[in-house]
Amino acid sequence: MKKVAVVIADLFEDVEYASPANALKAEGHKVITIGHEQGETVIGKQKQTQIKVDKGIDQVKAADFDALFIPGGFSPDILRADQRFVAFAKAFMDDKKPVFAICHGPQLLIAAKAIEGRKATGYTSIKVDMEYAKAIYLDQEVVVDQGQLVTSRTPDDLEAFNRESLKLLKK
Amino acid sequence: MKKVAVVIADLFEDVEYASPANALKAEGHKVITIGHEQGETVIGKQKQTQIKVDKGIDQVKAADFDALFIPGGFSPDILRADQRFVAFAKAFMDDKKPVFAICHGPQLLIAAKAIEGRKATGYTSIKVDMEYAKAIYLDQEVVVDQGQLVTSRTPDDLEAFNRESLKLLKK
Numbered sequence: 001m002k003k004v005a006v007v008i009a010d011l012f013e014d015v016e017y018a019s020p021a022n023a024l025k026a027e028g029h030k031v032i033t034i035g036h037e038q039g040e041t042v043i044g045k046q047k048q049t050q051i052k053v054d055k056g057i058d059q060v061k062a063a064d065f066d067a068l069f070i071p072g073g074f075s076p077d078i079l080r081a082d083q084r085f086v087a088f089a090k091a092f093m094d095d096k097k098p099v100f101a102i103c104h105g106p107q108l109l110i111a112a113k114a115i116e117g118r119k120a121t122g123y124t125s126i127k128v129d130m131e132y133a134k135a136i137y138l139d140q141e142v143v144v145d146q147g148q149l150v151t152s153r154t155p156d157d158l159e160a161f162n163r164e165s166l167k168l169l170k171k
Numbered sequence: 172m173k174k175v176a177v178v179i180a181d182l183f184e185d186v187e188y189a190s191p192a193n194a195l196k197a198e199g200h201k202v203i204t205i206g207h208e209q210g211e212t213v214i215g216k217q218k219q220t221q222i223k224v225d226k227g228i229d230q231v232k233a234a235d236f237d238a239l240f241i242p243g244g245f246s247p248d249i250l251r252a253d254q255r256f257v258a259f260a261k262a263f264m265d266d267k268k269p270v271f272a273i274c275h276g277p278q279l280l281i282a283a284k285a286i287e288g289r290k291a292t293g294y295t296s297i298k299v300d301m302e303y304a305k306a307i308y309l310d311q312e313v314v315v316d317q318g319q320l321v322t323s324r325t326p327d328d329l330e331a332f333n334r335e336s337l338k339l340l341k342k
Contacts, residue, residue, distance in 0.1 A: 011182075011245070074182070074245050074248075077245075077248075077275075077296050077297075078296075080296050080299075081294070081295050081296040104248075107296075110299055110300065110303070111296070111299045113299070123252070124252050125248050125249075125251050125252040125278075125282070126248075128251075128281055128282050128284070128304075129281065129300045129303065129304075132281070132300065132303040132304045132305075133299075133300075133303045134303075
């Protein structure tokens with residue numbers, strides 16, 4: 001059983017949270033949602049999902065977790081406006097812990113300057129940002145880089161994203 | 172009287188459309204909203220503003236307009252997923268016509284690779300993207316570059332943004 005931190009704010013892409021979170025829980029992993037404030041409710045872009053977040057960002061440190069999951073939608077851009085989330089994500093990347101980012105998720109890694117030289121994918125609109133940020137962008141359903149960073153493009157890629165994310169947690 | 176194209180999609184920042192649009196109209200300029208499809212209704216992030224767009228992107232070309240205005244919010248990121256909007260914005264930049272971009276507006280200019288070497292500002296979350304995209308980011312309420320590109324950071328900057336945008340249209 002691994003402890004997976006999920007950083008999340010309003011306007012996350014509903015299924016990009018729900019599907020991986022359910023897949024992680026189904027394999028016995030613990031999923032801890034982290035927002036700006038403990039107990040705040042965040043609402044998905046499609047209004048299908050409300051989450052009362054487990055922890056505020058000030059209450060956690062990367063050392064408490066085995067992996068980081070960044071759902072997509074507009075949540076990653078909201079999160080990266082707050083340097084505490086940027087530093088939190090950077091710590092997972094620096095420590096080479098598994099990081100799973102889908103859709104706009106890599107925006108938080110760009111802000112952490114942690115995607116330079118890394119093979120990755122993401123939503124089409126951020127391809128240009130990822131390339132300017134010196135990532136090696138691959139237009140694939142899932143990219144696994146250095147056995148550590150798992151990225152996907154859209155909800156259509158969730159099956160591959162979940163499969164590869166879970167695989168890394170078995171190591 | 173100048174013709175100003177406004178590119179817009181859902182989740183635009185309401186006041187970042189409404190305030191400049193009203194200021195432009197008050198000076199006698201014509202404001203034409205352009206979305207994915209003529210007649211579609213786009214809704215602001217704060218749900219205060221609904222716009223029935225005047226033209227679909229396939230019905231317009233940059234040559235028909237004197238200036239481009241890109242309101243912020245999540246609209247610019249939605250627009251830049253569609254290469255027609257990227258090409259449209261690029262044409263204004265290539266032709267050195269006035270371009271006004273606030274908040275996340277510069278995301279569309281990054282996608283057009285049109286911000287390299289330009290002095291500009293934008294919302295704090297996209298500072299890193301602008302810098303990776305080789306813009307010279309200035310943390311100011313308004314930046315006017317080469318008498319052509321006007322950028323601002325947030326709704327708090329609207330007074331300066333409107334003032335400098337209107338000034339360029341007097342030339």
